[in-house]
Amino acid sequence: xFFKRTKGPKPISDSLMSExxxxxxxxxxxxxxxRHTEVGWVSVEYxxxxxxxxxxxxxxxxxxxxxxxxxEGTERRxxxxxxxxxxxxxxxxxxxxxxxxxSPAHRMITQPEAINMPQNIDRPKMVDRPxxxxxxxxxxxx
Numbered sequence: 406x407f408f409k410r411t412k413g414p415k416p417i418s419d420s421l422m423s424e425x426x427x428x429x430x431x432x433x434x435x436x437x438x439x440r441h442t443e444v445g446w447v448s449v450e451y452x453x454x455x456x457x458x459x460x461x462x463x464x465x466x467x468x469x470x471x472x473x474x475x476x477e478g479t480e481r482r483x484x485x486x487x488x489x490x491x492x493x494x495x496x497x498x499x500x501x502x503x504x505x506x507x508s509p510a511h512r513m514i515t516q517p518e519a520i521n522m523p524q525n526i527d528r529p530k531m532v533d534r535p536x537x538x539x540x541x542x543x544x545x546x547x
Contacts, residue, residue, distance in 0.1 A: 414460065414461050414462030414463075415460060415461055415462075416461070417461035417462075417463060421461075422461075422463065425454060425457065425458055425463070425467060426466075426467065426470050428454055429451075429454050429455075429458075429467045429470050429471045429474070430470045430471070430473065430474035431474065432447070432450055432451060432454070432471065432474065433470065433471040433472065433473065433474025433475035433476075433477075433478065434474040434475065434477055434478040434481075435478060436474075436475050436478065437474065437475035437476060437477065437478025437479040437480075437481075437482070438478035438479070438481055438482050439478075440482075451471065454467060455467060455468070
């Protein structure tokens with residue numbers, strides 16, 4: 406009674422089978438397309454789906470669907486990568502910027518722009534060379 410042998414895997418319903426195939430194919434496609442490693446959440450999800458499928462004896466079929474989805478995702482990524490370079494139109498060469506010169510008197514009274522550095526900023530003392538690196542000063546005797 407405790408060690409009663411089952412006579413093969415349980416029969417699987419069509420709706421459950423289609424759901425498992427859909428999920429495993431989508432997982433394989435996502436792994437192939439986004440180049441996920443098959444460690445972490447991917448292995449947990451894959452293991453859960455295969456474990457459910459092994460109860461019904463369809464785990465080999467799901468492994469094939471996973472591999473097929475992974476292959477399709479990789480091919481789609483390659484195809485999109487190759488077609489991206491083709492669709493980019495040739496850009497027109499950038500025109501050379503013209504420099505507008507103003508008179509010295511005008512430059513004295515104009516407001517500074519946001520990218521201009523103020524001229525009255527001195528160099529901070531902390532970036533100067535330390536005096537300890539100059540060595541010892543000679544001793545003068547009087």
